[in-house]
Amino acid sequence: MSAPALASVPGAVHAAVPKAAVHLSPAAIGRAATLALHDELALAPKPGLVSFVDSGSHDDMDAHTFMRSLFALRRYFVRMAELGAQRVPFAELERCGIAAEARMLAATGGINTHRGAIFVLGLLCAATGAAQVQGGQRGAEAIRASLRAHWGQALTARTQRVPTLPGGLAARRFKLRSASQEAALGFPVLFETAVPAWRRAQRRGLDLPRTRLDVFFALMAELDDSNLAHRGGLEGLNFARDHARSFQAAGGAADAHALARAWDIHRAFVARRLSPGGCADMLAAACFLSRVGHEP
Numbered sequence: 001m002s003a004p005a006l007a008s009v010p011g012a013v014h015a016a017v018p019k020a021a022v023h024l025s026p027a028a029i030g031r032a033a034t035l036a037l038h039d040e041l042a043l044a045p046k047p048g049l050v051s052f053v054d055s056g057s058h059d060d061m062d063a064h065t066f067m068r069s070l071f072a073l074r075r076y077f078v079r080m081a082e083l084g085a086q087r088v089p090f091a092e093l094e095r096c097g098i099a100a101e102a103r104m105l106a107a108t109g110g111i112n113t114h115r116g117a118i119f120v121l122g123l124l125c126a127a128t129g130a131a132q133v134q135g136g137q138r139g140a141e142a143i144r145a146s147l148r149a150h151w152g153q154a155l156t157a158r159t160q161r162v163p164t165l166p167g168g169l170a171a172r173r174f175k176l177r178s179a180s181q182e183a184a185l186g187f188p189v190l191f192e193t194a195v196p197a198w199r200r201a202q203r204r205g206l207d208l209p210r211t212r213l214d215v216f217f218a219l220m221a222e223l224d225d226s227n228l229a230h231r232g233g234l235e236g237l238n239f240a241r242d243h244a245r246s247f248q249a250a251g252g253a254a255d256a257h258a259l260a261r262a263w264d265i266h267r268a269f270v271a272r273r274l275s276p277g278g279c280a281d282m283l284a285a286a287c288f289l290s291r292v293g294h295e296p
């Protein structure tokens, strides 16, 4: 197969809006989350993952499945932003998340498209909603601080639960940082790896699709993605990390051969049925932070 061009529906042009100046409504926050899921889906190549080009390592879902899921989740993100603005106890956010999972499964015929994203993006919507009623801050650092201040303790307590889902079980088995632990730490890979990678890519003048590609590989080099471990064990996780680091060492998304290289990596993942679903969620989270940070 020859290497198709980098596919990504362009986001809005990011105007220089002062970050503290405009308060975001829950509707605007929810819209940013839904669009961020679309940003993630639209990026291709994206090793092993579903896009509008192909279904990667998945034979039970395609881009239509993701679009159905995304539509089913629209109101959920708005509701999480509203609940966040009310600074409700964590149990209320969790109830809303569980109901959203049920809606996702109903919309996809029982396929898990966005369980991780419901958790990560839902929490970020709540944290952004809370930040809006406390000074209107919308930058990444303010959103992280809001998440930790309001729900940090509950997220830490939650890590003591015994995992029952495949990702949590794989994380425990291989002593990795699970999605729950990542949340309890205030999503360090998102805020300390993806956000700086996004800013670096933009400073280098990369367009949005290439920025997202660079951020995706930065995430895959660092995240303990429990989907990779669930399907491929530690060997699969290290295979993905090694490829991400080689991609970065060869110049990342700015390099002239970046797209051909990324498509080759995609095919290698498909051959091994590897799917970095956690990295996909974190990419959507980075797209969300960019959208709420810059768009009016």
Ligand SMILES: CC(C)(COP(=O)(O)OP(=O)(O)OC[C@H]1O[C@@H](n2cnc3c(N)ncnc32)[C@H](O[C@H]2O[C@H](COP(=O)(O)OP(=O)(O)OP(=O)(O)O)[C@@H](O)[C@H]2O)[C@@H]1O)[C@@H](O)C(=O)NCCC(=O)NCCS
Pocket (backbone or CB within 6 Å): 093, 094, 095, 096, 097, 098, 101, 112, 113, 114, 115, 116, 117, 118, 119, 120, 122, 163, 164, 165, 166, 167, 168, 169, 171, 177, 178, 179, 180, 182, 223, 224, 225, 226, 227, 230, 231, 275, 276, 277, 278, 279, 281
């Ligand atoms: C805390 C939960 C996210 C559950 O976490 P847990 O780890 O216990 O269980 P999993 O659902 O198996 O894994 C978590 C999902 O989070 C994503 N993820 C993976 N690694 C990380 C990480 N290090 N940091 C953050 N996020 C991570 C990932 O989600 C994406 O992949 C899923 C699709 O993958 P796929 O390959 O198709 O896998 P499956 O269909 O599951 O299996 P196979 O086909 O391979 O056999 C998709 O969901 C993406 O979004 C992980 O899957 C939280 O959801 C939870 O506790 N839920 C329980 C109910 C609840 O309380 N909900 C309310 C929360 S507010």
Ligand SMILES: Nc1ncnc2[nH]cnc12
Pocket (backbone or CB within 6 Å): 040, 041, 048, 049, 050, 051, 058, 113, 114, 117, 275, 276, 277, 278, 280, 281
């Ligand atoms: N695009 C995608 N493909 C496969 N799994 C995913 N989980 C979240 N986004 C995904």
